[in-house]
Amino acid sequence: MINPNTSKKINKLPKPNNKQLLEGILNSDRTALSRAITLVESELKKDRKNANQLLQKCLPHSGNSIRIGITGIPGVGKSTFIEALGNHLIDFGKKVAVLAIDPSSSINKGSILGDKTRMESLVKQNNAYIRPSAAGNSLGGVAKKTKESILLCEAAGYDVILIETVGIGQSETLVHSMVDFFLLLKIAGSGDELQGMKRGIIEMTDAIVINKADGDNVKNAQLAKKEFQKALHLYPPKENQWIPKVLTCSAIQNLGIEAIWELILEFIYLGKKTNYFNSNRINQNKEWLNYLISNQLLYEFENNEQILKNLPLYLEKIQNNEITPFIAAEELMQFFK
Secondary structure, three states, X not given: OOXXXXXXXXXXXXXXXXXXXXXXXXXXXXXXXXXXXXXXHOOOHHHHHHHHHHHHHHHHHOOOOEEEEEEOOOOOOHHHHHHHHHHHHHHOOOOEEEEEEEOOOOOOOOOOOOHHHHOOOHHHOOOEEEEEXXXXXXXXXXXXXXXXXXXXXXXOOOOEEEEEOOOOOOOOHHHHOOOOEEXXXXXXXXXXXXXXXXXXXXXXXXXXXXXOOXXXXXXXXXXXXXXXXXXXXXXXOOOOOOOOEEEEOEOOOOEOHHHHHHHHHHHHHHHHHOOHHHHHHHHHHHHHHHHHHHHHHHHHHHOOHHHHHHHHHHHHHHHOOOOOHHHHHHHHHHHHO
16 A cells, blocks of 8 residues: 555656656666656557657667576575575676566456565665566566666666566576576476476576575485486587586575676676677567567557457457457458558
8 A cells, every 4th residue: 555645745746858867867866767667668659759769868878788587487586596696796896687577467467576575685785776577468478678678777887687587487588589698597306307308498598507405405406407417418509609507506595606607707708709699689689679560560450440440340250150260360450451
């Protein structure tokens, strides 16, 4: 619940224009950054226009971070791991932004957005910024505007961007297409060791980290590490000649975090040495363009007057078995043209 008096104060705050937002972002103002991301996430037409103008102004100040995607099944300890890694990086003078994506309910469309409460120590750091966002109906483990949020965080001077996915485990392709390093978190003894050997996730993974390697679980973690190492050797080296590595850590005890960061730096160094780092980002921008075109076409289709008028009729025909969904789709597309 929001205090009514506080709510009135918030509503009375003047809405900053793009110039003010840009100045705030470039001065690392977290409030300005948050309001800019909210603007970018808005579906209102007037906000979309302002958001595009703001992103264009921020573009020359972006691209100077290391983007890391972190995924894993629910309960693997992603938030605890991100907090440990974030604190480690801040201790070395880095500025860290966390874009945490929470799954949305398919029934009421709501999300808990509780990452700030789970990262209690990191949220207090002056050089940390945590932004929870709802996945909505977006597939791929990320929110629709995650790519744009990365750009804004980079313009605000954050050196490392950590993207925590919803951890759905099967469709993490979108987050992989917007990060420099893709890390898969696992836990030993969860019964999903074979899941980690699925071709799709292994081909995307740059490192597998066995979390919760502490107490009585240390032995199991080491066994799981050996199993994953065997699985990784079945795959050829990546385009940049990198062979994914397997490490263990205990995020809650802050063990193994430094070794993971050193591994990431090794990967980035190799990528820049072979020019894979830059070429990969260029390819990612091409993929994102195709993704945005698809989304824009869908948006225009769903808001087309003729489609809105005829869609209920076709849905009724489908319900009465008068027409197949395939033919209905083709005929509706004729209205869209």
